[in-house]
Amino acid sequence: MKMSSEFIFSKKGKRKLTPFLGKELLYDYISNRLDDERKRAVDSLLKDSKEIQDEVLMLKRAMSYTEELAQTGISEKIIDEIKVPKTYIQGFFQKIRWSEWPSGLKLGIEVLTVASCILLVIILIPWNKVIKFPIVQTSQLVLSEVKKDISKSSSNEIVIAEKNATPEELVFQDETEKTAESVNNQKTVQAQAPVKTDSKSVNEASKNNTKPQPESIKTQGFLYRGSIRVSNLDVTSEKFVKKIEEFGGRKAGEVPLGWKKGESTYFHFTIPEAKYESLKSFLIEYGKIQLNKEKHDRVMPDGIIRIIINVYEDKDK
């Protein structure tokens, strides 16, 4: 095809590039991507059209503006942040723009979080077990005290006395009375049966004491409760007090044995279990009595029972 100085866009010739088409070619024209033929056509359009000239100027301005934007720099801090992969928590804090929050609000939230954590820990700790823990230790200490007494005792009789002693003789020992009671036991045993012992028996006894006895641990306590009607309340009550004391009974609770409670007397005491039947047969001599065994929170030591008896005046007799 023969090229002329005037650009021919049709077979008939002399048809110029329209402004509409020319506008679409302007970006390529500015970028120098058009071939010579089209470049000349856009050039000729530019000469004639003020609108196209303005458009070229605008495009050039826009391009220089993007060149300015391209000069934007980035700090090393941002580069480092992009390089290091973020954890979920870091991402979360960045997302909520934590660093831009008011310091008062941040402090409040931090305090609230710490308080919640402390509260959670307090709730989750099993305080019952924690509180009970030292009590267990105390009971272990009591066991070691007994062991200590045995090791300290120089005479064989003391060991034997403790071994042979019936529950009645041992059960009522308060911490303060222990020493006196043990001395009494010694005397009793020495008087009744002076047994010859050798070092082997002492060792055996000590072994028996040190070995943990497989006792069933009591978890439920019991209480015997009953009432009796007697004639001549005051005199009978005094007799009851004496007899209970004879059987090794001791007052329990705050009031003394035979405490006057209106028109009745009140007996709240502990007694060796072995004496229970004897006491019952004694009381039957004075009137009809029925003792009921009731469940109670307080657990008594082995061989000891707790009894509450109300004694009334029998007005029928």
Place this chain on the structure above:
Amino acid sequence: MTRMSDSDLRAIALFFFFSTLDDNFALNCASEAHSICVKKLQKNPHLNPRITLVAACLECWNKYKNKITRGKPQYSNDSGWMLPKNLNLSSWNEFQKKATEEELLALITSKILNISDEEISIGMGVSIGTLRFRVARGLKKLAACLNHGLSPVSLVR
């Protein structure tokens, strides 16, 4: 080559900064795009880093574009983005709000990041002609935004 150069990192960061105009969001997206890019390059070391960069940026953009609020810029000058002095970003804000997604991304990659049209077209999966058309349309819109910003001055004349 699995390690990206600082200029590539800068390109990723600027891509998201100018497309979102939200410094924190841009940082998060750039971080994710960077890790995508690194993974792709580790998988295939023969990939062109620039093409991979464009593809990773586009992938990340498509993932988060619904969360971007256009026309509400959220950036501060002291947050590490060092804009040239005396540069007025209001025209770009206007353009970012009005331009279509294709125009915006084409203009950023081609004219701000200065990546070649061939690399962009492969990375975006479009023809070079389509890309140039988008850039031209984008430039026209940006020019209109710039002109709009100067209209009071022309009235004075």
